Amino acid sequence: MGLCISSLFSSSPSKTGLHSHDLPSNSSQFLEAASESSREIITDPGKILESPNLKVFSFLELARATKNFRQESMLGEGGFGRVYRGWIHAETLAPCVASSGMTVAVKRLNSESFQGFEEWRTAINFLGVLSHPNLVKLLGYCREDKEHLLVYEFMPKGSLDYHLFKRKEPFPWDLRIKIMIGAARGLAFLHGSQRQVIYRDFNSSRILLDSNYEVKISGFGLAKLGPSQGNSHVTTRVMGTGGYAAPEYMATGHLYVKSDVYSFGVVLLEVMTGLRVLDAKRPQGQANLVDWLRPKLSSKHKMNQIMDKGIEGQYSSKVAIQKWDV
């Protein structure tokens, strides 16, 4: 499988984490106040595996596991393929009948897409060796003729963007906080290895949730190894999701570890306001959440105004403002 990524990491990847000086000021304040995390991050149980521990599935096995990729098994659709619910035996990982064994999410990449293939390969290279409670677990993959598939553990509570923007009742504050802490730990693990990993596409649809609303960062199709020694950034084609990508990366193609931290700050803003980063239906001047709200972030009074009205009373406004007080 092309790159041997595991050899590029140190064996103790989780010591540094997200340092406050790496963060946009608001995110930094949030992380310090909300997670009290430095001690916990040091004992983070993430690890880099010596070699990938992935099952190679046949296409037939995955067709069986997903009931032949039928419509009712579909969980969602991304830019490069569809994701299906499937069932495999928990120990042997062999396909089994629906509702027995363990549920998995099977991503079937569009066979004609070169970018889809690149994302498939990158996801295997990184998730094959990176193991952390806040990163989604890749169980295996399949490559047969033009077919490229990935088999992930199933995340029953869906994605953060669903809970923030699509469900009817407001998503509770305590879960929002819990999720941002989990996401920060996942990113801290990626950033903490000697040869850092830049996730590059951090956004609220990439934050998947297990049955206890524990975060599993998914995707990894755009992940990149961080700069080699002595360099501050890697130069690369501009990719990612509009609204979340750091402006200097968009302008120059220079990708920093801090580019992920910028995206974390954008998701944090979505979590605080309950609003999507980009929404052309909002009044003029408000379509881009960051452009609209950035000037308000330094004012305690204005901060109160931008918090999601649906969760009023669920948090102490003093605490919310303190976290943003810069």
Ligand SMILES: Nc1ncnc2c1ncn2[C@@H]1O[C@H](COP(=O)(O)OP(=O)(O)OP(=O)(O)O)[C@@H](O)[C@H]1O
């Ligand atoms: N492990 C999983 N467990 C449960 N549902 C999942 C899982 N992975 C993906 N999904 C569902 O499938 C949908 C599509 O996922 P996918 O990763 O293909 O989309 P994406 O995030 O837009 O990525 P891309 O556009 O890069 O392919 C997600 O929105 C989610 O609802």
